[in-house]
Structure formats: C-alpha cells, structure tokens
Amino acid sequence: xxxxxxxxxxxxxxxxxxxxxxxxxxxxxxxxxxxxxxxxxxxxxxxxxxxxxxxxxxxxxxxxxxxxxxxxxxxxxxxxxxxxxxxxxxxxxxxxxxxxxxxxx
Amino acid sequence: xxxxxxxxxxxxxxxxxxxxxxxxxxxxxxxxxxxxxxxxxxxxxxxxxxxxxxxxxxxxxxxxxxxxxxxxxxxxxxxxxxxxxxxxxxxxxxxxxxxxxxxxxxxxxxxxxxxxxxxxxxxxxxxxxxxxxxxxxxxxxxxxxxxxxxxxxxxxxxxxxxxxxxxxxxxxxxxxxxxxxxxxxxxxxxxxxxxxxxxxxxxxxxxxxxxxxxxxxxxxxxxxxxxxxxxxxxxxxxxxxxxxxxxxxxxxxxxxxxxxxxxxxxxxxxxxxxxxxxxxxxxxxxxxxxxxxxxxxxx
Numbered sequence: 001x002x003x004x005x006x007x008x009x010x011x012x013x014x015x016x017x018x019x020x021x022x023x024x025x026x027x028x029x030x031x032x033x034x035x036x037x038x039x040x041x042x043x044x045x046x047x048x049x050x051x052x053x054x055x056x057x058x059x060x061x062x063x064x065x066x067x068x069x070x071x072x073x074x075x076x077x078x079x080x081x082x083x084x085x086x087x088x089x090x091x092x093x094x095x096x097x098x099x100x101x102x103x104x105x
Numbered sequence: 106x107x108x109x110x111x112x113x114x115x116x117x118x119x120x121x122x123x124x125x126x127x128x129x130x131x132x133x134x135x136x137x138x139x140x141x142x143x144x145x146x147x148x149x150x151x152x153x154x155x156x157x158x159x160x161x162x163x164x165x166x167x168x169x170x171x172x173x174x175x176x177x178x179x180x181x182x183x184x185x186x187x188x189x190x191x192x193x194x195x196x197x198x199x200x201x202x203x204x205x206x207x208x209x210x211x212x213x214x215x216x217x218x219x220x221x222x223x224x225x226x227x228x229x230x231x232x233x234x235x236x237x238x239x240x241x242x243x244x245x246x247x248x249x250x251x252x253x254x255x256x257x258x259x260x261x262x263x264x265x266x267x268x269x270x271x272x273x274x275x276x277x278x279x280x281x282x283x284x285x286x287x288x289x290x291x292x293x294x295x296x297x298x299x300x301x302x303x304x305x306x307x308x309x310x311x312x313x314x315x316x317x318x319x320x321x322x323x324x325x326x327x328x329x330x331x332x333x334x335x336x337x338x339x340x341x342x343x344x345x346x347x348x349x350x351x352x353x354x355x356x357x358x359x360x361x362x363x364x365x366x367x368x369x370x371x372x373x374x375x376x377x378x379x380x381x382x383x384x385x386x387x388x389x390x391x392x393x394x395x396x397x398x399x400x401x402x403x404x
Binding site: 018019020023037038039040041042043062063064065066067068 | 129131132133134135136137139140151152154155156157158159160162163
C-alpha cells in the first residue's frame with residue numbers, strides 16, 4: 001500500500017468525506033507532509049473504488065457542481081487496519097532495539 | 106472564486122476522456138478551486154502535472170481495454186512503422202516514375218492493410234516488395250531475373266535487406282498470432298507522415314538522403330521514442346517496448362554489418378540516444394507496476 005493510499009483510506013475512518021475534505025484531512029493527519037494533488041486524488045479514489053476498498057456514500061450538488069462523498073467498505077477498513085498493524089510491528093522492532101541500546105548505554 | 110482560474114482549470118480538465126470529463130469534470134474543477142490560494146489566477150504546476158498524468162492513464166486504459174495482448178499490439182506497431190517509413194521514403198524520392206510508380210503503390214497497400222489490422226491482406230504485397238528489393242541477391246541463384254525490369258530500390262548489401270525481412274517476418278507473425286483476435290485499427294493520421302514526405306519533395310525542401318530529410322527522420326524518431334517512454338512510464342502500457350525493439354533491430358543489424366564505418370559524432374549521438382531511449386522503454390515496461398512504499402506516521 002502506498003503512503004498516499006494509506007492516508008486516503010485513513011481519512012475515511014471517521015466517516016464519509018468529499019474530495020477536498022480528504023485532501024485537507026490527509027494534510028492534517030500527516031503533519032503537512034502528504035499534500036495530494038487533486039488529479040492524483042481522484043485517480044486514486046477511482047482505483048480504490050475499483051478494488052472495492054471505498055464506495056460512494058452519497059452525492060450533493062453544491063453551487064451547481066456535483067460533490068461525491070466517499071466511505072470505506074469493510075474491505076477498505078480491513079486493509080488500512082492491517083497496514084497500520086504491519087507498520088506498528090515494523091516500528092516496534094526498531095524502537096525496541098533502540099530502547100535496549102539506550103538502557104545499556 | 107476566480108472565474109479566470111476556474112476557466113483555466115476547466116480547459117486543463119479537457120485532457121481527460123470525454124465520458125469521464127462529463128461525469129466528473131465539474132467536481133474536479135470545484136475541488137481545484139477549493140485548494141487554490143486566495144487571488145490565484147494561474148493553474149498550479151503540480152496540479153497541472155497531476156491532471157495530465159491521470160488523464161493520460163485514463164486515456165491509456167481506454168485505448169488498451171478490449172485491444173489485443175500488449176506484445177502483439179507492439180509487434181503490430183513496429184511492423185506498421187517499418188512499412189510507413191518505407192512508404193515515406195518511397196514517396197519522397199523523385200525517381201519513382203514510369204513503371205517505378207508501382208513501388209510506392211505496393212508499399213501503400215502494405216501500409217493500409219496493416220493500418221486496418223489485416224496482415225494477411227498485407228502479405229502478398231509485402232512478399233512482392235521483399236522479392237523486388239532482393240533482386241540483386243536472388244539473381245545469383247536465379248539468373249533469369251535479369252529479364253524482369255526492376256521497379257524498386259536495389260540494395261547492394263545483405264544488411265540493407267534487414268528492414269525488409271523484418272517487415273515480412275512481422276507481417277507473417279501478425280497473421281499467425283492474430284488468428285484468435287483482431288488487431289487494432291491504427292489511426293489514419295499516421296498517413297500524414299508519407300503525405301509530409303511527398304509535400305517536402307514537391308516543395309524541394311527535403312528528399313531521402315538529403316541533410317534535411319536525415320535530420321527530420323532522426324528528430325521524428327527521437328521525439329516518438331521520447332513520447333513512447335513518457336507514455337510507458339505514466340501508464341505502464343508495455344506495448345511500446347516490443348515496438349521499439351523490433352523497429353530498431355534491423356538498424357542494429359546494419360550497424361553491426363558496417364562495423365560502425367561512419368562513426369561521426371552526430372551519428373554516434375543519434376544511436377546513443379536511440380539506444381538509451383529504447384532501453385529505458387524496456388526497463389519502464391518491465392518495472393513493477395506499483396512500487397511499495399511504506400507509509401509514515403506522524404507522532
């Protein structure tokens with residue numbers, strides 16, 4: 001799973017969001033590091049929908065323009081949780097090693 | 106909200122395929138406007154690049170879906186381009202008059218048959234063409250060929266036959282391999298190449314072997330290879346890898362045969378660029394589709 005995909009899925013954990021809200025929330029979650037370009041975001045959303053990891057929750061018309069709200073599917077929630085657990089396990093390996101070295105120093 | 110910026114983003118969104126644009130174009134522009142800086146009037150470069158990349162991916166998906174398998178389509182492209190190059194060279198010559206006019210007509214038949222994806226239709230014309238250019242070599246075993254008037258170029262060395270033999274093998278391979286599925290119909294816009302060659306000849310701007318012609322062919326090939334590399338990198342559409350390799354294989358034979366007898370700096374530069382671009386296309390096509398990059402979390 002790429003970093004961008006991870007953050008897109010993570011932004012939807014709290015509930016459905018539209019494109020701009022996903023971009024803003026991904027920026028917040030990553031501490032300003034993951035700034036998704038709009039074209040990349042919608043391409044990524046299309047691919048995630050094709051993989052059944054997200055789906056359109058509902059659509060609104062705002063100022064005459066359509067706005068889709070996306071939500072995680074069960075598979076999508078499972079995928080992002082699995083990825084988070086994998087990273088946690090990987091991080092623990094390094095942090096434990098660092099902690100041992102710090103304690104013996 | 107800047108109307109000017111919205112209009113400019115609207116123009117950029119036209120890069121997307123029409124069907125996608127109709128459904129999602131307004132939503133994309135709306136989001137682009139939401140992320141724009143206050144007072145911004147020009148599209149952001151990063152956003153523009155992202156739009157171009159995604160639009161290219163969507164267009165590639167549209168082109169590839171329903172088409173033949175990538176390596177077959179690549180072979181088709183290479184064979185078609187070999188025939189197209191031969192036709193452009195033929196119509197660019199001034200000496201195809203009288204019965205020699207048969208030659209460009211023969212090549213045009215091969216080009217059109219391959220353009221519409223009918224290799225078996227191209228085969229008889231390709232066979233006659235290869236027979237014609239091999240005349241000097243065939244008459245050693247078949248002396249009575251001298252009684253037939255020549256109507257094509259007469260390559261003196263066997264290495265010069267390499268593109269023609271590649272074309273013939275390509276046509277036969279396409280015919281055999283495409284039995285279970287149809288080949289793609291190529292764009293008629295490709296015929297602009299021989300038309301431009303004919304126009305250049307008529308206007309006495311360039312003709313085969315003239316410096317202008319050689320430069321135009323070299324620049325055209327490098328531009329096409331560069332576009333193919335960009336396309337392959339963005340879309341991971343592997344079709345251009347076999348196309349580039351098969352297209353330049355006869356030239357490699359020619360170079361090998363001539364043992365680099367013309368190592369001019371310009372020639373070496375050209376072959377260097379062609380070689381690097383072709384290799385880069387092959388590498389890009391073979392590169393794993395999605396590089397794994399673990400996500401980072403902020404503390």
